[in-house]
Amino acid sequence: MTPYGYPSARITIGDWQNTHVAFIERHGTKHSIPPHKVPYKANLAALKSLGVRHVIATCVVGSLREDLKPGTFVVPSQFIDTTWGRDDTFSVDKRLIHLPMSEPYCKTCSQAAVKAIRNVLVSVRSDVTVLVIQGPRFSTIAEGKMYAQWGGDVINMTQYPECYFARELGLCYTAIGSITDYNPGVSDGPSMSTMGTPDFENVLVVFRQNTDKTILALRQMMLNRHTFVGCCCAETSTRHHYED
Numbered sequence: 470m471t472p473y474g475y476p477s478a479r480i481t482i483g484d485w486q487n488t489h490v491a492f493i494e495r496h497g498t499k500h501s502i503p504p505h506k507v508p509y510k511a512n513l514a515a516l517k518s519l520g521v522r523h524v525i526a527t528c529v530v531g532s533l534r535e536d537l538k539p540g541t542f543v544v545p546s547q548f549i550d551t552t553w554g555r556d557d558t559f560s561v562d563k564r565l566i567h568l569p570m571s572e573p574y575c576k577t578c579s580q581a582a583v584k585a586i587r588n589v590l591v592s593v594r595s596d597v598t599v600l601v602i603q604g605p606r607f608s609t610i611a612e613g614k615m616y617a618q619w620g621g622d623v624i625n626m627t628q629y630p631e632c633y634f635a636r637e638l639g640l641c642y643t644a645i646g647s648i649t650d651y652n653p654g655v656s657d658g659p660s661m662s663t664m665g666t667p668d669f670e671n672v673l674v675v676f677r678q679n680t681d682k683t684i685l686a687l688r689q690m691m692l693n694r695h696t697f698v699g700c701c702c703a704e705t706s707t708r709h710h711y712e713d
C-alpha cells in the first residue's frame with residue numbers, strides 16, 4: 470500500500486543477471502485493469518519506495534505507418550498525450566511541480582535498449598513518437614490517419630501518465646514497445662480490428678513472438694547495464710522542482 474493506493478499487482482523482487490530487479494504487471498496479474506484505470510501513481514511510487522532507479526517499461530503498440538511492420542520493436546523518444554481524466558501529477562496545493570518534458574525518455578537508457586534489441590537480432594526503430602490514446606477502445610480509421618498526420622508513429626494506451634510520473638519522482642524511464650499490429654486502415658497486415666475473426670490469430674502469433682524477444686532484449690540490457698546506470702535522470706528531475 471502506498472499513500473496513493475495499491476499498485477496494480479504484487480511486486481516481484483529478485484536478482485536477474487546479477488542485478489536487483491523489481492517487476493510489476495501494470496494491468497494486474499490477470500490483465501484485468503484497463504489502461505485508464507491503471508494505478509500509475511501507486512505503481513511508480515511503490516517502485517521508488519523499493520529503491521528502483523531505472524524503469525524499463527515494456528508495452529505493446531500498434532503501427533500508424535506502413536513501414537513500421539508488426540514484429541518490429543520501437544524505442545520512443547517522444548509522446549503525444551490525448552488521454553483525459555487521468556490523475557497525472559504528484560503536485561498538490563502549496564507544492565507545485567513544473568517539470569520540463571521536452572525529452573520525456575532517458576536518452577542514455579534508450580540507446581542501451583536499442584543496442585540490446587539489435588543484439589538479439591530484432592528489428593528496432595529508435596526516436597519514434599508514441600501517440601497515447603485513452604482506450605480501452607481502439608481508434609477509428611479516421612483517428613488513426615489524424616494521429617499519423619500529427620506525427621505519431623505508433624499508438625498505445627499506457628505511456629501517459631506513467632512516463633511523466635517517473636520524471637516527477639526522479640526515476641529514469643525508458644520504454645521498449647513491440648509492434649503487434651497495424652492500426653486500422655494503415656495496411657492489410659495484422660490488425661486488432663480483426664478481433665473475433667480467424668485473422669486475429671495473426672496478431673496473437675506476433676504478440677507471442679514479441680514477448681519472447683522482449684525477454685531476450687531485457688536480458689541483454691541487464692548484461693550491459695554499465696552503459697546506462699550512470700545516467701543523470703534523477704539529477705535532471707529534482708533540479709527543476711519549483712515550490713511555493
Ligand SMILES: [Zn+2]
Nearest residue numbers: 575641700702
Ligand atoms: Zn536515465
